[in-house]
Amino acid sequence: MSNIKNAFAQGKAFIPFITCGYPDLETTAACVRAAVENGADLIELGIPFSDPTAEGVVIQEANLKALQGGVTTDKIFEFVKNLREEIKIPLVFMTYANVVFGYGAEKFLSTCAKIGIDGIILPDVPFEEKAEFLPLCQKYHVDLISMIAPTSENRIAKISSGAEGFLYIVSSLGVTGTRTEITTDLAPMIKIVRENTKIPCAIGFGISTPEQASKMSKLADGVIVGSAIIKIISKYDKDAAPYVGEFVKNIKAAI
């Protein structure tokens, strides 16, 4: 069992997502610090991938620009290793199967363990393909985070019952990106989750305002925000950290 449970120990957790190396790793570090200072409970660090098929345009663009800026998995490992000296809250990677597979899954996950990564989210690895990485994740004590979508229906129970770390509840159909309204009836989904696991669950996809975050936090144990933060970074570029901090503070106050 990793440290992820600690993120949910003091009330509702706020989980910001930040793409590593967008626009550069120094800015990423500053944004992570600002998020932690303002109450973030766990950080999702995106390792950019050339073809992020589960992302909307905002995070796609961040992935592309980060890669163009020369960031690599090795540089991100080094970056996290240094960041770990000051950041104590749980950290998880969010990336794609081929980033892990192409690097060598064992080398990737053993490095995660060494630098203090607590979990990994791979949106293109569903329940049926968990065996690809799960044995190595368990060997190195990196939680493989499972996702549940509005279309999961009869799959919710089996996904929940074996899940580790926290459950990522996808709020809406489609890819990542801010939405004006979240219409999925999430309560019945979360009820089935609760019946099948004791681990916490957090809702992500489409959340951008304190009002939405507040509403979602009443249903789940935590709230994940990605695209709205990446939009702030894209607007303020290398000076984004204080604005990210302020955003985190507002969300945290609302949940």
Added chain:
Amino acid sequence: MKGRFGIYGGQYIPETLMNAVIELEAAYEKFKNDKNFNDELEKLFNEYAGRPSLLYFAEKMTRDLGGAKIYLKREDLNHTGSHKINNVLGQALLAKKMGKTRLIAETGAGQHGVATATAAALLDMECVIFMGEEDTRRQALNVYRMKLLGAEVIAVKSGTATLKDAVSEAFREWTRRIADTHYCLGSVMGPHPFPTIVRDFQAVISKEIKSQILAKENRLPDYVIACVGGGSNAMGSFWNFIDDKEVKLIGCEAAGRGVDTFETAATITTGRAGIFHGMKSYFCQDKFGGIAPVYSISAGLDYPGIGPEHAYLNDAKRAEYVPITDEEAVAAFEYLSKTEGIISAIESAHAVAYAQKIAPTLPKDKIIVITLSGRGDKDCASVAKYRGVEINE
């Protein structure tokens, strides 16, 4: 294991899509042996698409090359001008049976997009085609054809704005809208069950080759040669020969400007195992698993991956995959036009080019079958440009 070809294949897709592919698999299992479904599909094949396609003895080419006998499987003569119609009619009919009212698809050269738009028009379905912006320029005529058929064409600007990005965008659209929409994937790729479904619908190619060559020569061919991007025409051409070990199966990949350059799309030759677009297979990629930008003069072969069953056939050494450069393909495109009066697709010209290489080295009693996956009208402008001639379409 279900949906696996050796270690390749699988279902590496977002959770949002899992029930959709499970539903598709169940529907396919139900209908694939259903007599009414197969009768309906056969009727569409024979009375709408123009099947069976000819197996033509290329006598002049055979004489000119001076070696093995060459036959051409004329998928270029199908309605809409390529083999793509086989798969599309099958999937569209299946989608219709599943109660879907909308088809989405990716397209590279535009052949699959045109075929999908055609089936959608015929079966009264809504249709949206995703095409890399770069390809909409290379294949402007096909964009117009799709619109004429009633489809909406979305130019994809993300990434390299080519086929792989069109596939990514079609997957994204499918996660947005699943209930009424079927993703009509155009090749033997993507998550299970697509590689199997597409192979089965394309297997009509090798089924016909087999009976036609037996009728003409009273024996099986020594070589079956087809071009490979995702690999649907090749898989269809190989399938019914896989157990006939004496038949050599050869897939021709697009080497672009050469396999020793970065401007190539030869996946088996230059790639390695990876996980992308729903499947484990070979991919052109960098050392961190980033998908490499690929290049070929042929928009239809300009894809960084290959269907998982081809990856398996390669590793099992049942099929061989060879790279063909732009230059070789263009020369073959011109050669076939002048020698046999057949303007093939630039994709298919990759297969013709390899046959030109090996036919002269083989005795006259050997038989080569080349699948001409499509016709080349769409490629005349880009080949002209390659030769330094500007023409107005």
